[in-house]
Amino acid sequence: GENVEQHPSTLSVQEGDSAVIKCTYSDSASNYFPWYKQELGKGPQLIIDIRSNVGEKKDQRIAVTLNKTAKHFSLHITETQPEDSAVYFCAASRDTPLVFGKGTRLSVIA
């Protein structure tokens, strides 16, 4: 089955700097790659997703890139703000339920 590895497990950045989180997946047939943000005491919230026919997608300060050959995808957050502090999860899917990474705890220091 699918296996998703996520790095780093923790990340601290200064406010205004960029943050990058990387994930690799094992099933080359996976075709859907969402990113979720989870704040304390809340459920995961979708922030951006990408499908296998697209290499990059951007939404304001957030972007995701996908390299199908290398089987990895990354989340990029620019101009980080304190409210970006949360746990971020990547996931992969091939027409089946999502397989999640273990999460990255992002801390944005003001």
Added chain:
Amino acid sequence: EAGVVQSPRYKIIEKKQPVAFWCNPISGHNTLYWYLQNLGQGPELLIRYENEEAVDDSQLPKDRFSAERLKGVDSTLKIQPAELGDSAVYLCASSLGRGADTQYFGPGTRLTVL
């Protein structure tokens, strides 16, 4: 539009007691998921429903866990009897269709088994 609703938000029970969690998905969403999230981990699928049919329950520990989705709308997940290792957050999610459709998560139920 109302999101996925779960109750209770928190539950504390003693081991060997039964417990039940309830989920109401987003209106019109045919697919419903129950996930388990251990501390410091990502969600792991327990069971997936398409309408009222359980189509993927391979990760559900069937000796103590059961679930139902009567009428294809809300769903209940039950544990009987609960064990110490069941302490976790139980998340419900729903999507319009199946497969690679966007999944929307509820706030979860945090279960503590003493």
